[in-house]
Amino acid sequence: MPGEAPTASTLAGRLRPLSGLEEELVHADREGNAVALCNELLARCLARPGRDPGRARAEVDALLVSERDLALVALRQRSLGSELAMELTCPACGADHDLVIDLTRLGAPPPAPREIEVVHGDHRVRVRLPTARDQAVAAAAGALDAGRATLLAATLLELDGRPGPFTVADAAAIDPELREAIDAAVEDALPDVDLALVTTCSTCDAGIEAPVYLAEVILAELRERGRQLLREVHLLARTYHWSERQILSLSVARRRAYLTLIEADHDAALVLAGAGDA
Ligand SMILES: [Zn+2]
Known part of the structure; x- marks a missing residue:
């Protein structure tokens, strides 16, 4: 609404999905200030890919830390869906477990005082x-x-x-x-936006209770994705002859969709080649 101060939820609603440009930023910033990086990611996703976020930075800066974390969850959902995979190590036996967290289960926290x-x-x-x-x-x-x-x-x-x-x-x-x-x-x-995970170890039956710091898990996932970025750009550039900039500006989901098509073509070509050999 014109004239109304932006709230955390309207800000989250204006976020566009992550593009490769932000994934590249995360990948390049391995030793930096993780908090500042999360803030910058959100500000950039309030502007078009590759554009300076300008005053969007001030908008993100003014969010309470809990509101910023929720905006980051919203960005993750918009970009990569609501299922967040994470690893959990059993403190009793050391076994690693793969878990999937459903981000839609996060409720909206009560409004916080300033x-x-x-x-x-x-x-x-x-x-x-x-x-x-x-x-x-x-x-x-x-x-x-x-x-x-x-x-x-x-x-x-x-x-x-x-x-x-x-x-x-x-x-x-x-x-x-x-x-x-x-x-x-x-x-x-401060409203608590993190999850308290309660589960049972499938190896030793010990009960596991672990806090899940969502912002950290989301950032770790983006860092991991950044490792494949160069290869993905290479595949798309070789196939479509787009520039690196064009490819990085695609939303993450769009890039994945093209890569899936390339893989399907590749598989079909292998099947044809196999049929030719028979
Ligand atoms: Zn265990």
């Missing part, structure tokens, strides 16, 4: 829930304490009557117990 108040002992704190941008900036600052202090400095609105902004040093100087309490309150307020 900020919360935390009261702990004599302290009273107001803090924003972290956005996709906050999380990317914190990830760039490093793991553990540096990242946590960066995140807290960005999201802290008011500390015992003192309004922000706060520096990373301010955040790092906060009593560790209070920081724990703030972290826990933020964690509680």
Whole structure:
């Protein structure tokens, strides 16, 4: 609707399926900031393949991290369907199991507040829930304490009557117990979009309970797909004489459909050759 602020669900509805250009981006970014990469993937899929996402980046940046993760799930569904294959290792016997998660089973989480108040002992704190941008900036600052202090400095609105902004040093100087309490309150307020997988090991019968971090699983799958990209481009270019750019701009599903046709032709040619030999 004109004039209305975009919500997470309308943003997810505007995503186009992934193309090879985004798969190439994921493949090239193996050692980078995984959070920033997820944000960039979403922003690019709000624009046409190969186009600069422009202000779509700011839209993605403003999503709560839970909303960003759900948008990523929506992108995965739109691009590759709702069945997500993953591997799970039994903690009791070490056996690996292949599982398929049905992403349509994920319900919409309740709407989250944008900020919360935390009261702990004599302290009273107001803090924003972290956005996709906050999380990317914190990830760039490093793991553990540096990242946590960066995140807290960005999201802290008011500390015992003192309004922000706060520096990373301010955040790092906060009593560790209070920081724990703030972290826990933020964690509680953010809708949980990850799955708790409960199953039984078919090798040793042990019960397995494992959290599934969907954004991580989806990114790992894209990295794996990126390995085949060069070969797929090679096959399509050889068959259709399209440019690399044209091939990479195809949606993932469209590229797969052409590859299936090429394989079918190849199989038919083998059958004909076999008949000729007989
Ligand atoms: Zn087992």
